[in-house]
Amino acid sequence: MFKKYKPFFRTGAMDLFAFKFNLFTWFFISIFEVACVIFLWIAVYKNSPNGVDSIINGYSFKDMICYLVFINIFNFVAFSSNTLWAIDDEIKDGTIAMSFVKPISYRLRFVFMNLGNVFIQNLLIGMPCFIISYSVFICIGFIHILSIGTFILHILLFIVSLLLATLLNDVINYIFGVLCFYTSSGWGINQIKTVIVSFLSGTLLPLSFFPGIFGTILNYFPFASMGQNPVLIFLMKISTLDSLKYIGISILWLILLEMLAALLFKHASKKITVQGG
DSSP, X not given: OGGGGHHHHHHHHHHHHHXXXXXXXXXXXXXXXXXHHHHHHHHXXXXXXXXXXXXXXXXXXXXXXXXXXXXXXXXXXXSOOOHHHHHHHHHHHSTHHHHTTSSSOHHHHHHHHHHHHHHHHIIIXXXXXXXXXXXXXXXXXXXOOXXXXXXXXHHHHHHHHHHHHHHHHHXXXXXXXXXXXXXXXXXXXHHHHHHHHHHHTTSSSOGGGSOHHHHHHHTTSTTGGGTHHHHHHHTXXXXXXXXXXXXXXXXXXHHHHHHHHHHHHHHHTTTOOOSOO
């Protein structure tokens, strides 16, 4: 069934090689962004009552530094979906009309292109960065491995959560991309999507920093499964049972969002107006 979608997987991978200069440019920009955030949190902890020994909302200074580094690496490799912009471009140049007559799923086309893109991005940047950063943090005492078995299990759970986060990010991009059918412009929609995902996924702040029960509830939203929860699994900050629970929640949200995306596309495709062609 999926044989006809292999070329799209290959296309996603080749696109990354074609624009590898852009990839590494954004990677180095991200390094500077991470450095700025780390210096900010160093100042926060130094000015806390107990200095760098303070525990702020369950995070020690070492925990926070590890979290910031890995959440940014994770976002760089998992949030690489171009689905929204691809849909926006097809609407503007009129090529989307061809998608309605091709004997392939419009949705699955983007899924496989995104998976190809993410696979190469992880191979070139994600895996080396995770391995190097983890090794450095172990050497300087920021991360402690108490059991090899637990470590291997959490790495496997992290890989599963990374795949689910990639698919969740892509379906959310797809949903917002389909909204371009109504607006004929993707820039504003993308800005709204970026703010929502960054704010609710734990990218800007761990969700424990949100007040009261609100932060707890956010752990059960799909956005937490796209950032904070996979990173906490990777850092072994949550138990195996909780890790499996969050993976199950991710799968449930993925099914619900794909159903929503299908219904939205069915409705939007009846009202589409292309700007070109």
